[in-house]
Amino acid sequence: MKELAHAALSARFNEDEPRVDWHDETLWWVRQKRDKMARSIPEWEELREGASQVKEHVLSHLSEYLEMFEEEAIKNGVRVHWAADAAEHNAIVAGILKGHGIDRMVKSKSMLTEECHLNDYLKEQGVDVVDSDLGERIVQLAGEPPSHIVLPCIHWKKEEIGELFHKHLGTPKGNADPQLLTHAARLSLRKEFLTRKVAITGVNFAVAETGEFVVCTNEGNADMGAHLADVHIACMGIEKLIPERVHLGIFLRLLTRSATGQPITTYSSHFRRPRKGQEMHIVLVDNGRSTQLGKADFRSSLKCIRCAACMNTCPVYRRSGGHSYHTAIAGPIGSILAPNLDMEKFADLPFASTLCGSCSNVCPVKIDIHVQLYKWRQVIVQKGYVGAAKKIGIETMNYTLSHPWFYRMAGKAGRWVMRVMPFAVSNKLNPWYRQREMPRAAKTSFTDWYKANKQAAGDNKR
């Protein structure tokens, strides 16, 4: 059943408890780094508010800023493409490659291309894509999707990476020295950078007033790719816009502090116009974004700057792993974005949360993520994407709780059963009991106590 997908996948993840502990602690360490960095800026909460307001403004004037951006980009000598959905985006990229007769390219990390499943599509077209971000390269060699939008291979231990590199890059067997492994990856990637004619990058921020875009990386791989290639294709979701360059002063300060607890990314690369002899393309992708923009309850999810702070803080994500979300963007933010793309397939995700609200508190653009999770649940149930057993269960519970006489009777009967026949509930069919004891059933409810001790004593008749 679809609605149980996350529960089943995370149950599997939890079969190896020491690994869950390791995953949880690794990401909690990132969350703590984020806290420390946030606290180094006294005006942190004002920055978040400012970022939120700028993004709200952009979303309210999206069409104007998109046209402004396109106009400026064209003036800069950039070719601008519009893609309504993932298929169009992939076809545009393939078309550019075909136009140059190219069948190999290098890509720096872009969650948008993951969202559009570009790698798979290009593979089918006979194009060889090398991911140049180290983490992304690791999952690519392993034949997996990223499990985290900033730390794609956070679920891999260094010893396992050593094995993987031994197999694919010929590093010594049993060697898991991070420096050695990074060096091996660098050597192999350098060859790719020097020989591939086309580079794809993502976009972190696109500035409407100048038509430029900013790509943030820690490894400089976007620069390596773009500067060496004859053709640079930048793919971006239409929500990546900010009005003016000056607003980068807000977003660049927030992004990496929220993401990894660094003051800023090692490289914040500004691309404005193609260098002499180079071709530069920008692909503006909608893929469900304008639909989401039209939903009052969910539009603010488009403020997201993909920092992953909500994943790092999410106690469920840390203990279920990114792949349990079975979508390109995992975690709390992914759980409010994915149902917009395919409500049936991702009906489980808004339920993969305790609604604790930590995600909304760390969000640098103040998306009310946990409120939207609650609202998606309502929509998903109303659209009928919920199992029959759950529906009947909730309806029964609702009937009981809506009728005081029935509630009292059921409560009394239930407590009696629990006291007299505990095995009726304390068995393996009851998911509560599998790893937890049932609460001890009280002999009398508070209501009965109150009636006997307070009302009978004449304290309060009501």
Add this chain to the structure above:
Amino acid sequence: MNKTVGLFIPCYIDQFYPKVAIATLQLLEKQGLTVVYPTNQTCCGQPMANSGFEHLTGGCNELFVENFADFDYIVCPSGSCTLHIKEHLHSREEQEAKDIRKRVYELTEFLTDIVKIERLEASFPHRVGMHQSCHGQRGLHLSQMTELVAPPFSKPGKLLSMVKGLEVVELDRSDECCGFGGTFCVAEEAVSVKMGKDRVTDHLKHGAEFITGVDMSCLMHLEGILRRQKSAVQIKHIAEILNPVG
């Protein structure tokens, strides 16, 4: 204080933890308040609403309004149920529902903000771990949240500091969710239990003899795990510590 308080007791406390309700009632009465428990109450409707069935909660809502429309204050020993009423109570008598949403308080915020309690006759000479339940903390702002860059405060913490002999233990993760999450605790059993075990471990590591909090639902989940581990550590709702009942 010459005001009448309507005592709003969550359904699972009514059924499983009557002692918590009694402690709450007595604690409020000790403050010189007239406290009435409308015996026809059932549930705030949260279990259905959080599962995506808010559209079915009309019956619970009307019942709540019928039971509680006449009180000066409505007080509840649960952050989660209080938050649900504050955010989601609607009615055919919408004005009444709106007024109730403004007059409903979680117990520790009521004692701190309305009663403005300054001292307590209570003693509990034990090491106690305070579990911050998310809806009380992040929803009702009962205490500061570690995610925000803002000065610390804690309403339940302030009350616990008035209890003689009580020592609050420091935790590694002072406000991480326990994984109860309503129907999440059975729908996502594996992650729910893992979250609960990790919370319990944090309290045990720091030598807590008791785990307390403002939400019995979280504590029920933690209790289930503690008892399965055959741990001697016990759970106590904060009302039971502020007003010890024999």
